[in-house]
Amino acid sequence: xxELTRFGISLDKELLQGFDRWSKAKGYDNRSEAIRDLIRxxxxxxxxxxxxxVVGVIVMVYDHHQRQLTSRLTELQHDYFHRVVASQHVHLxxxxxxxxxxxxxxASEIEELADRLKTFRGVKHCSxxxxxxxxGIV
Amino acid sequence: xxELTRFGISLDKELLQGFDRWSKAKGYDNRSEAIRDLIRxxxxxxxxxxxxxVVGVIVMVYDHHQRQLTSRLTELQHDYFHRVVASQHVHLxxxxxxxxxxxxxxASEIEELADRLKTFRGVKHCSxxxxxxxxGIV
Amino acid sequence: xxELTRFGISLDKELLQGFDRWSKAKGYDNRSEAIRDLIRxxxxxxxxxxxxxVVGVIVMVYDHHQRQLTSRLTELQHDYFHRVVASQHVHLxxxxxxxxxxxxxxASEIEELADRLKTFRGVKHCSxxxxxxxxGIV
Amino acid sequence: xxELTRFGISLDKELLQGFDRWSKAKGYDNRSEAIRDLIRxxxxxxxxxxxxxVVGVIVMVYDHHQRQLTSRLTELQHDYFHRVVASQHVHLxxxxxxxxxxxxxxASEIEELADRLKTFRGVKHCSxxxxxxxxGIV
Numbered sequence: 001x002x003e004l005t006r007f008g009i010s011l012d013k014e015l016l017q018g019f020d021r022w023s024k025a026k027g028y029d030n031r032s033e034a035i036r037d038l039i040r041x042x043x044x045x046x047x048x049x050x051x052x053x054v055v056g057v058i059v060m061v062y063d064h065h066q067r068q069l070t071s072r073l074t075e076l077q078h079d080y081f082h083r084v085v086a087s088q089h090v091h092l093x094x095x096x097x098x099x100x101x102x103x104x105x106x107a108s109e110i111e112e113l114a115d116r117l118k119t120f121r122g123v124k125h126c127s128x129x130x131x132x133x134x135x136g137i138v
Numbered sequence: 139x140x141e142l143t144r145f146g147i148s149l150d151k152e153l154l155q156g157f158d159r160w161s162k163a164k165g166y167d168n169r170s171e172a173i174r175d176l177i178r179x180x181x182x183x184x185x186x187x188x189x190x191x192v193v194g195v196i197v198m199v200y201d202h203h204q205r206q207l208t209s210r211l212t213e214l215q216h217d218y219f220h221r222v223v224a225s226q227h228v229h230l231x232x233x234x235x236x237x238x239x240x241x242x243x244x245a246s247e248i249e250e251l252a253d254r255l256k257t258f259r260g261v262k263h264c265s266x267x268x269x270x271x272x273x274g275i276v
Numbered sequence: 277x278x279e280l281t282r283f284g285i286s287l288d289k290e291l292l293q294g295f296d297r298w299s300k301a302k303g304y305d306n307r308s309e310a311i312r313d314l315i316r317x318x319x320x321x322x323x324x325x326x327x328x329x330v331v332g333v334i335v336m337v338y339d340h341h342q343r344q345l346t347s348r349l350t351e352l353q354h355d356y357f358h359r360v361v362a363s364q365h366v367h368l369x370x371x372x373x374x375x376x377x378x379x380x381x382x383a384s385e386i387e388e389l390a391d392r393l394k395t396f397r398g399v400k401h402c403s404x405x406x407x408x409x410x411x412g413i414v
Numbered sequence: 415x416x417e418l419t420r421f422g423i424s425l426d427k428e429l430l431q432g433f434d435r436w437s438k439a440k441g442y443d444n445r446s447e448a449i450r451d452l453i454r455x456x457x458x459x460x461x462x463x464x465x466x467x468v469v470g471v472i473v474m475v476y477d478h479h480q481r482q483l484t485s486r487l488t489e490l491q492h493d494y495f496h497r498v499v500a501s502q503h504v505h506l507x508x509x510x511x512x513x514x515x516x517x518x519x520x521a522s523e524i525e526e527l528a529d530r531l532k533t534f535r536g537v538k539h540c541s542x543x544x545x546x547x548x549x550g551i552v
Contacts (some may be wrong), residue, residue: 008169010144011177012197012276019177022184027533037175039157040538046160055506057473057514061548075193090504090516094468096548098515100471100505115243118443124454124551129502129543134475134510138150165395177401194369197333197375199410226364230331230379234410238333238376240366257303262316262413267405272337272372275400282424283447286452288552289417295453298460308423314452315433317427322436414426 002138044132048107057087057108057129058101058117065095068120075122077101080113096124104133140276170275182270186245193223194248195267196239196255203233204260211258215239218251242271278414297367320408324383329363332386332394333405334377341371349396353377356389372400380409416552458546462521470524471543472515472531479509480536487534488537491492491515492525518547 005120011019023034047054066071077084080103087101112130118126149157161172185192202208215222218241225239241248249266256264287295299310325331340346353360354377363377379386387404394402425433437448461468478484493500494517501515517524523540532540 004148005154006146007149007154007169008144008146009173009498010142011170013141014274015174015181015276016145016176017141018181018274018276019149022181025489028225029494029533029535031145032149033533033535035147035151035173035176036149037532038489039160040154040179042176043153043156043176044539053538055512057471057512057543059471059543059545061469061546061551063548064550070239072174075441086504087421088500088514088516090500092518092548096452098469098471098516098545098548100502100516101511102229102514104506116441118451119443119447121447124548125546127543129471129473131428131473131512131541131542132475132539134506134512134538136152137155138153138156138477165392167395167397171385171395171397175394182401193374195333195335195336195405197405197407199331199413201410201414212380218319224366226362226376228362228380228412229369230380236331236333236378236407236410238364238378240364240374240376242368256313257305258307259305259309260281263408263411265405265407266349267333267335267403269335269374269403270401272368272374272400274337275337276339279427279428280424281427282422282520283430284420284422284443284460285449286420287421287446287453290550291450291457291552292419292421292452294457294550294552296451298457307421311423311449311452312425312429313434314449314456315429315436317450319429319432319436412428414429 006130040137041105043137044130045130048128048130053105055104055105055131056114057131058103058114059098059125059127059129060101060123061092061125062097062099062118062120062123063095064097065100069120069122073099073117074118076113080109083113084107122127178275179208181275182268184267185270189245191271192241192248193240193242193269193271194252195261196241196252196271197263197265198255198261199230199235199263200235200258200261201233201238202235207258211237211255214251215255218247221247221251228269316413318414320406321359323404323408327383329381329409330383330386331380331407331409332390333407334379334390335401335403335405336375336377336393336399337368337398337401338373338375338396339371340373344404345396345398349375349393352392356385359385359389415420416478431438441499454551457551458544458548461546463519467519467547468524469516469518469545469547470528470530472539472543473530473539473543474513474515474537475506475532475539476513476537477509480542481487483536487513490527490530494523497523497527
């Protein structure tokens with residue numbers, strides 16, 4: 001956390017009341033913190049729209065009994081190895097695995113990787129969660 | 139627009155710079171207006187999550203040659219007539235119509251209506267856009 | 277509706293049962309109709325990702341007492357007049373108006389127009405609903 | 415993968431062509447696999463809407479220099495410990511951490527946990543990715 005800047009904004013009284021109710025219900029300590037969060041979310045959405053370097057999290061659920069799936073998934077992740085930062089494997093039950101891969105790169109490359117993983121036979125679910133490198137988002 | 143309230147918020151300098159770049163790129167005149175918009179969006183999302191009285195817009199694209207579709211759509215809208223405020227019809231080309239229905243009611247009722255319209259044979263596209271009555275959103 | 281093609285697909289029994297429950301709950305008459313809808317939704321999402329010619333619906337809620345807003349909105353829509361196919365105005369209450377504009381053009385142009393409308397002072401809500409020209413979506 | 419069932423569906427020829435182009439571009443081997451994926455996505459969305467037992471992945475980016483944040487995050491995760499299945503920590507750079515928590519429970523509980531984590535000072539980004547236990551999704 002760097003240097004803080006303070007500035008004033010004006011809101012219609014009724015909108016401010018609605019905002020105060022909302023931020024209290026969500027559990028924010030104060031208005032600044034709630035507004036910071038709204039701003040950060042807007043900036044992260046913009047990073048993805050602009051195709052900047054982003055961090056994403058790919059979540060897959062798959063049946064590990066599916067012949068050769070595990071090795072094909074590993075291979076593909078290695079093709080994109082400079083993008084896959086880390087991955088984690090969770091055993092959901094006897095059949096189902098969940099795998100979380102933290103990926104970093106251009107938005108379009110990450111979307112392409114998630115698209116390809118989704119098409120593998122035995123992959124029941126594959127989604128991409130848009131996150132951020134944290135740079136410029138303080 | 140009612141009475142304005144002014145208050146101060148504090149932001150990390152780097153976050154503020156990112157925010158200023160973003161709001162300038164979007165075309166906002168000043169910080170207050172940009173922050174008001176972020177707050178309003180958060181409040182509208184919350185109205186839908188809480189199931190309050192909301193306004194929604196149902197957009198359908200369909201082939202009006204499909205036998206009896208038009209009359210079935212009209213009938214269904216009349217079953218929900220106290221929810222459908224207005225509707226508009228646009229001829230996209232020889233075959234395709236777009237219909238926009240402005241609906242008002244509880245979030246769950248509106249979602250149900252959109253779900254039912256979607257299943258009609260000949261309806262190629264049906265989506266629900268979450269808006270607001272504007273009350274409390276100033 | 278043109279010529280129908282029939283083909284076979286194979287599903288795991290358990291997935292088929294889940295699908296049948298889902299499509300019945302949604303109100304689909306038969307499996308083909310439900311699958312057609314899933315396919316159409318995927319194609320419409322892809323049209324927007326690819327930046328093809330699309331149809332969109334811009335929904336705005338605003339306070340018409342806001343000085344000069346109505347004329348600024350009309351002006352902007354005229355700047356983009358070859359994109360705005362039709363628009364509809366609904367009086368929500370004494371203060372609030374809802375306006376629905378059906379727009380047609382490249383995905384990026386439509387997104388830009390929605391972005392600009394959102395920044396106008398007095399506009400409380402502005403969202404863009406992605407629809408389709410219906411072409412290629414049967 | 416259990417017993418396969420085969421059945422026929424009928425599509426308009428033009429829609430089928432669009433679908434074949436789409437599934438080829440995405441990398442699907444055959445129509446069945448592409449349709450299975452569309453069905454699975456619809457079922458997972460429905461599991462979340464119905465509030466069933468689901469699996470979710472919470473992604474947070476935060477500044478670990480923020481005083482006491484790490485311990486507060488750990489505490490909160492322990493309050494919900496029967497929901498947090500596993501978590502993974504990635505060092506993005508000198509300041510920024512990314513944490514991925516795999517959570518399991520009712521949709522509403524998981525959303526509440528994600529909401530609370532988001533409000534912590536120093537948490538720059540917090541999103542919830544909807545996944546599935548894999549049960550009934552084959």
